[in-house]
Amino acid sequence: MRYHFEFVRHWKTWFVLSGLLVILALGAFFIRGLNYGIDFTGGTQMNLQFLRPVTVTQIDHVLDADHLNGSTVVFLGKGHDNVLITTPTISEHERDALLSQLSRRVGAFKEISTSRVSSIIGKQTEQRALIAVVLAVIAIILYITIRFEWRFALSGILAMLHDVIITVGLIALIHIQITEYFIMAVLTIFGYSITDKIIVFDRIRENLAVRKKNDPLDDLVNKSLNQVLVRSINTSTTVIIALLALLIFAGSSIRDFALTMLFGVIFGTYSSIFIASPIWLLWTKREKGKGKSRPASA
Numbered sequence: 001m002r003y004h005f006e007f008v009r010h011w012k013t014w015f016v017l018s019g020l021l022v023i024l025a026l027g028a029f030f031i032r033g034l035n036y037g038i039d040f041t042g043g044t045q046m047n048l049q050f051l052r053p054v055t056v057t058q059i060d061h062v063l064d065a066d067h068l069n070g071s072t073v074v075f076l077g078k079g080h081d082n083v084l085i086t087t088p089t090i091s092e093h094e095r096d097a098l099l100s101q102l103s104r105r106v107g108a109f110k111e112i113s114t115s116r117v118s119s120i121i122g123k124q125t126e127q128r129a130l131i132a133v134v135l136a137v138i139a140i141i142l143y144i145t146i147r148f149e150w151r152f153a154l155s156g157i158l159a160m161l162h163d164v165i166i167t168v169g170l171i172a173l174i175h176i177q178i179t180e181y182f183i184m185a186v187l188t189i190f191g192y193s194i195t196d197k198i199i200v201f202d203r204i205r206e207n208l209a210v211r212k213k214n215d216p217l218d219d220l221v222n223k224s225l226n227q228v229l230v231r232s233i234n235t236s237t238t239v240i241i242a243l244l245a246l247l248i249f250a251g252s253s254i255r256d257f258a259l260t261m262l263f264g265v266i267f268g269t270y271s272s273i274f275i276a277s278p279i280w281l282l283w284t285k286r287e288k289g290k291g292k293s294r295p296a297s298a
Helices: 008-031 056-065 092-105 119-147 150-174 180-209 217-249 252-297
Strands: 043-050 072-075 082-087 109-117
Touching: 008 150, 008 217, 008 252, 043 092, 056 072, 056 082, 056 092, 092 109, 119 150, 119 180, 150 180, 150 252, 180 217, 180 252, 217 252
Parallel strands: none
Antiparallel strands: 043 082, 043 109, 072 082
């Protein structure tokens, strides 16, 4: 191993950096909020193919005139003629009136599709998404506890939550629309993030098995991190290249999924090296320190 980086020695720096990122993410989440899509809020979604390029301003003028506040307009593909319009739930009569106004004031178009989701179904989707996230976290805790120990499990979960909080905060800041693709991305981030951390924890456990009695635990963790560094970077780089390809060439829904995943992979790799292992190290040293102090105080 030709390189040797001191990851553990600067743990305070990494913790401060992560703390600032988490604060910014939470600020974006609570101040700006998430842009929930039709899957969660309910509403009417129309996909229209205009015969010539149009602008968001043109369509917004029509929506504002019909008092459809909270509507969103998204262009599909590379041009400005295929439009996805999402409004609050409207009746068939209101939809026909809106389409008539769009045709008269914006331009001729072909209606590709119209879909409706009630607010009740939206709430059910939100509940199912929350249940899926909670079950995923519980399953991960149980798996790591069985395979390693509870300190590894909780360290991994804390670092994984760090990844998800920052990712969700960035999504709130950018104001990407939250759809079922977003939930899929978050669950995928859970899996990727915890897998990356398991690789690191596994190397620490292997080195613990051959550790000499007087070897400092800090050095062992730092050695383990250096041993898995190249593998972790190579894996993340491969995934990032694939996600960048999706961002460039895929449709808008998949692009949102890819961008969410990109944030998650970057921060998941970062936390595996700089957050999860130092948490476990500090926790373990604290527990051992307590064990040594008890006989002396007796």
